Every structure is written in structure tokens, then in C-alpha cells.
Amino acid sequence: xxDQRPDxxxxxxxxxxxxxxxxxxxxxxxxxxxxxxxxxVRDHDHGLAVSALDYQAHPDAQRFLEDCCAIVAAGSGLxxxxxxxxxxxxxxxxxxxxxxxxxxxGEAFAACGQLVDLIKQSVPIWKRQHLxxxxxxxxxx
Amino acid sequence: MLVRYFAxxxxxxxxxxxxLSADTVGALRTQLVERYGDTMSRVLRxxxxxxxxxxxxxxxxxxxxxxxxxxxxAGG
Numbered sequence: 668x669x670d671q672r673p674d675x676x677x678x679x680x681x682x683x684x685x686x687x688x689x690x691x692x693x694x695x696x697x698x699x700x701x702x703x704x705x706x707x708v709r710d711h712d713h714g715l716a717v718s719a720l721d722y723q724a725h726p727d728a729q730r731f732l733e734d735c736c737a738i739v740a741a742g743s744g745l746x747x748x749x750x751x752x753x754x755x756x757x758x759x760x761x762x763x764x765x766x767x768x769x770x771x772x773g774e775a776f777a778a779c780g781q782l783v784d785l786i787k788q789s790v791p792i793w794k795r796q797h798l799x800x801x802x803x804x805x806x807x808x
Numbered sequence: 809m810l811v812r813y814f815a816x817x818x819x820x821x822x823x824x825x826x827x828l829s830a831d832t833v834g835a836l837r838t839q840l841v842e843r844y845g846d847t848m849s850r851v852l853r854x855x856x857x858x859x860x861x862x863x864x865x866x867x868x869x870x871x872x873x874x875x876x877x878x879x880x881x882a883g884g
Contacts (some may be wrong), residue, residue, distance in 0.1 A: 705826045723815050725878065727861070750865070751883055763884045783884060792883030793815035805816040807880035808850050 673740035674749035677733040679724050679792075684750045684764045693746035698768035700775040706784050708756045712806070713805035716799035720792075722753040722762060725791035735785040743778040745769045751792060811836070811869055816879040817855065820847040833857050834867025836875065839882040 676692040690703055705763075708720050725731075732749055740747040749765040756762055765782045769775035797803045812825045821844055830836035836857070841849045856863045858876035 712861040722883075724883075725814055725858070725876065727858070730815070788881065789863070790883045791814070791863070791878050791881055793879055794882045805819075805879060806815055806882040808856065 673737050673747070675733060675736035675740050675763070676750075677729060677736045678750040679709065679729045679732060680750060680752055683756055684752050684761050686761070686764050686766075689748045689750055689766050690768075692748045693766045693768035694744065695768065697770060698746070698772050700772040701766065701787075702769045702772070702775040702779040703766040704779055705761050706760050706783075708762055709761045710758045712773075712796060713728040717796055718748075718758070718799050719797040720756050720762070721797070722756060722794050723793045724751070724753045724797075728753075728791050731790045732786065735789060737780060737791060738785060739782045742781075743767070743769070743774060745774065745778050747778070747782060749782060749786060751786070753792070756806040810874045812874065812876045814876060814878055817848070817851045817877040820844050820851050820878075827875075828868045830871055832867060832871060833859065833869040833875075835866055836871060837867065840877070851877070 710717050736747045736749050746768045751763050767775050767779040793804055794806045796806050812829050814820045820822050830839055837852055856865050856878045858878055859869055875884055
């Protein structure tokens with residue numbers, strides 16, 4: 668059936684993300700290329716020093732994340748998985764893991780890039796940024 | 809209609825949810841800006857509404873029993 672939903676892994680979690688488990692989900696004996704993107708909390712934004720981030724997700728965020736994975740999996744025919752962390756994160760913490768495996772690297776790089784763009788654009792997740800000077804702000808306003 | 813607020817929208821409204829009446833996304837948008845002023849206006853400028861499980865920015869979209877006010881997404 669062409670309308671069958673691709674098998675994907677999508678997870679919203681308040682625990683540290685298990686990159687190896689996400690990669691295991693997409694790997695298969697016929698896959699020669701694995702591309703994983705990790706979004707990491709960095710110490711600066713628009714020229715200001717950042718000390719920490721609080722991520723909040725809408726209760727339906729996991730369904731939106733699944734949709735992103737399913738769209739990319741259906742469009743590329745590849746194995747796709749993603750996980751997003753919520754809660755209080757500090758510099759260096761992994762906020763997003765997105766993995767794609769393919770037979771060859773070109774299609775894996777392209778699909779992973781598309782997946783990350785789609786996640787940023789369409790999953791209802793918000794972050795409050797704590798600045799080094801003590802102020803805090805919602806990102807994107 | 810139940811209106812639920814998230815993240816910056818909850819902060820702008822000062823509540824997480826309340827009951828309001830509006831027939832469309834556009835009517836709710838106008839009402840929220842009148843009610844909560846510039847802070848809500850900033851949230852809605854690039855924000856969206858979740859209506860029946862679908863994200864909408866269409867002012868003509870009809871509202872049902874529940875709508876969620878979503879600030880601009882900032883995942884990743």
C-alpha cells in the first residue's frame with residue numbers, strides 16, 4: 668500500500684538523548700552511510716553570552732516530530748529517526764539528534780539536512796535562553 | 809471555547825488557559841491583542857494557532873471547542 672506510513676523513531680524526552688540507540692534504529696546491513704546531526708546548546712546567541720536553555724514542548728510535539736520523520740522517510744525512501752530533549756539544559760548538552768542512513772553518503776547528507784530544517788520549522792518546541800548577565804528571553808520573538 | 813497558552817504566550821497572558829469566544833483565528837488574534845497588548849502582539853506576529861490538530865496562521869480558519877496559542881517554534 669502506498670499510503671502506508673513509514674516506520675520511524677521519534678521521541679521527545681526530558682532525559683539525556685541516546686544517540687547510539689537512534690543510530691541503531693536507522694542502520695541496516697544495506698546502509699553504507701550514516702549521517703547524524705546533533706544540535707548542542709552553545710554559549711552565545713546574537714552576540715550575547717548564554718549560560719543555559721529551558722526547552723518546553725507542546726503535549727503533541729512528539730506527533731509533529733513523527734510527521735517530520737515520516738515526510739523525510741517517505742520522500743527519500745530512507746530510514747529516519749529523531750529525538751528532541753526538553754527541560755533545563757546547559758552548555759554542551761545535546762538538544763536534538765537526527766539520524767538518517769542510506770546506501771551512499773549523498774542521499775544521507777541531503778535527507779538529514781532536510782529533516783533538521785523540517786523539525787526546526789514545524790515541531791512546537793520553545794526555548795527560554797538564560798543569558799550570562801542574569802536576564803532571560805524566549806528565542807524567536 | 810478553551811484557549812490554551814504555551815511558553816511565551818502563557819507568559820504574555822499570565823494564565824495557561826481560559827475560556828473565550830471567537831469564531832475564527834482572526835477574531836481570536838484581535839481579541840488577544842486587545843486583551844494582552846504588545847507582549848501578546850509580539851508572540852502572535854510570528855506565532856500560530858493549533859486548531860483541530862493542525863497548525864494555522866489563516867485568519868479565516870474557523871475555531872472549534874479548543875485552540876492552542878503557539879509562539880514561534882524554536883526547537884533544535
